[in-house]
Amino acid sequence: MPATPNSPVRAVVLADSDTRWKWGALTARALTPGAEVGARLLRGRATPTARQLADTGVAADDARETTLTGFLDEVAVPPAPHTPAVHTPAAPAGGDRAAPYDVLVLACVGHTVQAVLQGLARRWPDTTRRPVLVTGYCGVVYEKLTEGLLLRHGADLLLAGSPWDARRFRETLTGVGADARSVATWPLPFLGGTPHDPEPAARGDRPFRVVFAVQPSVPDGPAARRYLLDRAIGHARRHPGREVVLKLRSAPGEHTTHVEETPYQRLAARVRGGLPANVRLAYGHMGELLDTTDLLVTVSSTAALESLSRGVPTAVLTDLGVREPLGNHWFTGSDCLTSWDELDAGHLPEADPHWLADRGVTAPSAAAPGAGARQALAELLAEADGPGLA
Template sequence: MPDSSRGPLRLAVLADSDTRWKWGALTARRIAPESSVHGYLLRGRATPTARQLAETDTGVEEPEEITAINFLRRIGDLQENNAESAAKSRDNAADDAPYDALILACVGGTVQAMLHGLARAWHGAPRRTVVVSGYVGVVYEKLTDGLLLRHGADIVLANSAFDAARFREQFRGVRADTSAVTECALPFLAGQPYDAGAVERGDRPYRLVFAVQPSVPGTRKDRAYLLERAVEHARRHPEREVVLKLRSKPGEHTTHIEELPYQRLVERIKGGTPANFQLAYGNMGEVLDGTDLLVTVSSTAALESLHRGIPTAVLTDLGIREQHGNHYFLGSGCYASWDELDGGLVPTPDPGWLADQGLGRAPEEAFGPAHQRLATLLEQADVDEGLPPLDPYYTVRTAPGYLPGVLARHGLDVKGEPLVGFQGGPDPTTGMRGASKRLLRSTARGAYRAGVQRVAPLIRRWGQL
């Protein structure tokens, strides 16, 4: 655990979607339970609504919406102000860092940009903040790309022993430092263990939950097929409740773009849906409380379900394919098709696979290495030499044709400084002008999402005529 003599730690979380906000805020609570947490939410296409934020159920105050450039300015200003206050009080500047730890709960490119921007903001500072990054769920694609974009953080969290071994192997493969890789678990693996006797006791009907994903599968045909099979399962088993667990409402976005919302497809089911079929939103943990069989293609919800001991099925109907992410579950014992589920199959997970994924462990055990890593870094930050400067693998020397574009998308040049002319001015937060700009941003997001969900698919269909 971090040194209790320091008092409550000051943590910040920078997130770019509702799911990453949930991961970041809950991770902060896991690695420093008594900490104060300040949240920042990057403004962009995936900026969540108030409803989506409320459903994350993090127990942390709603995050402040901000741009990447203004976030870096804020961090720089806080660093400078704290240093001035420490100097005036003749303190030893041990508290000049604005936060003890900063969790970057963002996509890889954003993490890389923030690492370079923060390195510039903290240049020459006697003490800097510990930087943490990681993944919100199953890492089934772009492993090398995503990891190298996160390299440079002081702590790169791996959600299992399996992931930790893969991460270290990737870093060693490019002769990069592996010391930041730290094993933990997904912070939202919690909840009551599965009560297998609830249905037999008559406490509730048997409930199958189909946890859908915004972008997997990606085609209308495949999504319609999975939906129709779920509806057909409800018709075949009228004694069961069949729940379609949705991530967002039409017009809302999450980590991935959803061009074809299941809600729209449900409206087109021939003959309508049976009475025992329903849609559900809300916190996944609450939905799992009454679930007897969790069905998905590759959602992280499968790990939440397996952690509780709930029977879980990973669908094979559309094949076991890298593009669907269900190849991650090889060896799990959870594969099944809708035909098999219709026939009564209940998959039995492999104990060895579960152990390798770190499922079933208590949070205190799972986050022990992260506690210790953070404590060690905070102790190092307090000594004379402090923490070394942030040192990402990607530099203008190692990736001169790649890094500039990654940084430019966030308004930074290769030195981590704001690009001349980049639109990243002060954030309006009060007054009529501020309200007008917030309304304009909200309207623009709605128009963009409508274009993605309605216009773009229509144009693609026209192109296929």
């Protein structure tokens, strides 16, 4: 039976990294207020550690690691005895064949999402109601747009992080002859937070804080990464009254979605003479660090969107060019593209407000962000029979 107003929605998030867990959990809770949300962390190279989960700032209720097969076993309803099946999980006690969850949020890379969709299509009885399948992207979509969308196609809701993304998604899917009705605009759920207040630094209550949000694979070469570190250190030396913070993604031995071949910790340890007194490395929750940030610097991290949503001056570096492999081309037109030379000279970028609105960073005051996605989910949950899986 579909969920009713008197029965709480049961949701579970399948995530394969710390950043996708953060997106998936916040999405599940915002899409289904009051829902019971479980966490299933896919066992693999990027399975988040307890420290990484804590850094996301999103507590994981009923969290445990799982394999892809284990997840399918857990969420799929066993077919009736007369229905042939490749794999038949043990039937729930009492013969109840109702689905254990109402909503599955697939916060994984595209190939994993495709594997879950195909796995459920093979296991799910045609006559049995199934959960609503939700997927999307946890940040900036700057590469493999067509491939990624087709891998995720087949979910009931394909969430786009901005009006601009929603247009691109629909145009791409329609252009290859696929159904684009599943696309719904859903702003990145971790945007917002405490608005930027420049007064404490201006009064001297604390140093002007520059945060360099590093990325595990952008840029990917040691020479380029050493250059960016040297420029951050140089900025600190030119501005001794400022504090420069290198916001790190993972500790040694931990992994994220992308492999980090040359960690900044290792490069920082090799700086001749050591780091200046006004430079430090930091882990932790990005939102808490942004509470006291006066300038966010990055190559193309999604942290730029978090920063912009708070009104923090945000610099997207052009020192290595503006190129698709770097992802900074996504910020073209934002007025945030900046070099270290400009930052050394005191420049503080001001983002274009129209660009911010179109990229989902800000929303018109009259708009209810994500209202369409919530309505679509409510309608799917209210259906007497869930949609079929192709």
